[in-house]
Amino acid sequence: MSAADTSPYGGFAGKRLALVESMLHAAFYDGIQAARAHGAEIWLLLRGEDWYTGGRPFREHPLSDVDRVLHVDTHDWRAIAAALSDGSGAPLVDGVMSFSDYHTEATARAAEHLGLPSQGLDAVRAANHKHLLRAALDGDPANLRWRLVTAESELEEALVHVGLPCIAKPPSEAISYGVRKCATAAEAAAAWHELSAVRKSLRGQPRPGHVLFEEYASGFEVSVESMTAGGKTHFFGATSKDLHRTTLLEEGHSFPLALDGDTWDEVRGCVERALKAIGYRQGPAHTEVMVTADGPRIVEVNPRLPAHMISTMVSDVCGTDPHLDAKLLALGGGAVAWAWGEGMHRVRERTAAATAQRASGVSIASRLHLFG
Numbered sequence: 001m002s003a004a005d006t007s008p009y010g011g012f013a014g015k016r017l018a019l020v021e022s023m024l025h026a027a028f029y030d031g032i033q034a035a036r037a038h039g040a041e042i043w044l045l046l047r048g049e050d051w052y053t054g055g056r057p058f059r060e061h062p063l064s065d066v067d068r069v070l071h072v073d074t075h076d077w078r079a080i081a082a083a084l085s086d087g088s089g090a091p092l093v094d095g096v097m098s099f100s101d102y103h104t105e106a107t108a109r110a111a112e113h114l115g116l117p118s119q120g121l122d123a124v125r126a127a128n129h130k131h132l133l134r135a136a137l138d139g140d141p142a143n144l145r146w147r148l149v150t151a152e153s154e155l156e157e158a159l160v161h162v163g164l165p166c167i168a169k170p171p172s173e174a175i176s177y178g179v180r181k182c183a184t185a186a187e188a189a190a191a192w193h194e195l196s197a198v199r200k201s202l203r204g205q206p207r208p209g210h211v212l213f214e215e216y217a218s219g220f221e222v223s224v225e226s227m228t229a230g231g232k233t234h235f236f237g238a239t240s241k242d243l244h245r246t247t248l249l250e251e252g253h254s255f256p257l258a259l260d261g262d263t264w265d266e267v268r269g270c271v272e273r274a275l276k277a278i279g280y281r282q283g284p285a286h287t288e289v290m291v292t293a294d295g296p297r298i299v300e301v302n303p304r305l306p307a308h309m310i311s312t313m314v315s316d317v318c319g320t321d322p323h324l325d326a327k328l329l330a331l332g333g334g335a336v337a338w339a340w341g342e343g344m345h346r347v348r349e350r351t352a353a354a355t356a357q358r359a360s361g362v363s364i365a366s367r368l369h370l371f372g
Contacts, residue, residue, distance in 0.1 A: 013039035021100035031323030101174035142270035219292035
């Protein structure tokens with residue numbers, strides 16, 4: 001990086017950012033190097049290395065290419081805060097963030113304890129624990145009927161309220177882990193017995209064995225990619241997804257999805273309401289929405305960037321880098337405006353504009369102003 005970085009990402013120079021764990025995709029590793037290329041110092045906090053390496057030497061993994069690696073109990077916000085502060089409790093970093101579903105809550109709590117920017121602890125908690133999201137959306141037409149079942153004796157009433165078919169899921173898991181579609185009461189009972197027996201998350205955090213039952217929404221599922229800054233949520237657009245028939249795991253994505261204008265307005269509107277309902281202050285969100293014949297329904301809100309290569313597609317189409325945008329916000333930057341705030345339903349016009357600007361050497365990201 002030159003001494004005078006006049007790009008929209010010059011605000012990284014001289015800043016120190018701590019990342020708590022990571023997702024397992026190249027886009028997240030590349031995002032670290034992009035921030036370092038603009039002058040940021042990156043600290044990485046890990047509970048263990050085997051999750052990433054499978055027993056191979058950590059030095060061979062892309063995540064090892066950071067300025068400092070700290071081995072910390074990343075399940076414990078106090079341990080995160082202690083590792084990032086000096087003897088007087090003052091922060092040693094300018095920001096801390098996580099893209100790992102299992103660590104966003106502890107990270108937000110550590111950030112608030114240290115007086116650093118965050119999405120908002122209550123917002124992250126509501127997004128991560130799906131029954132809290134359902135409660136926050138009470139009365140919103142994009143919500144689903146739901147019940148949190150904490151004991152088998154509650155299951156019958158829950159099914160009466162939610163109806164069949166329904167969805168059973170752990171309320172605090174990620175990547176669709178444990179999601180079951182139940183067509184009958186017997187299948188719902190089997191899902192309860194299976195899921196309530198799981199007392200640890202995929203990353204080893206304790207779980208109480210509760211199961212969330214939700215109304216089944218029939219339609220097609222999309223995700224909405226957004227960035228909240230300066231009190232406004234800016235929308236990149238919608239992503240289509242291919243889901244496995246039984247596990248509902250995502251098997252493929254494409255961006256942008258060409259929704260008609262009215263549908264996009266409804267989808268965007270319900271996501272904006274959801275983020276406001278949980279009090280989401282700032283940062284990226286990856287919100288899953290089922291588009292039904294009766295309107296959009298919120299499936300879940302993820303307080304992070306999307307997984308796989310979705311953010312790379314966003315960058316290719318929109319001309320900005322969501323990984324860099326999100327990191328700058330975590331460092332205390334404030335955004336004035338993004339050029340694509342209307343979303344991406346006019347796919348051909350937007351793609352043509354992005355292509356023309358990239359060809360002329362003028363990036364849409366030049367309209368993004370961070371750090372004054």
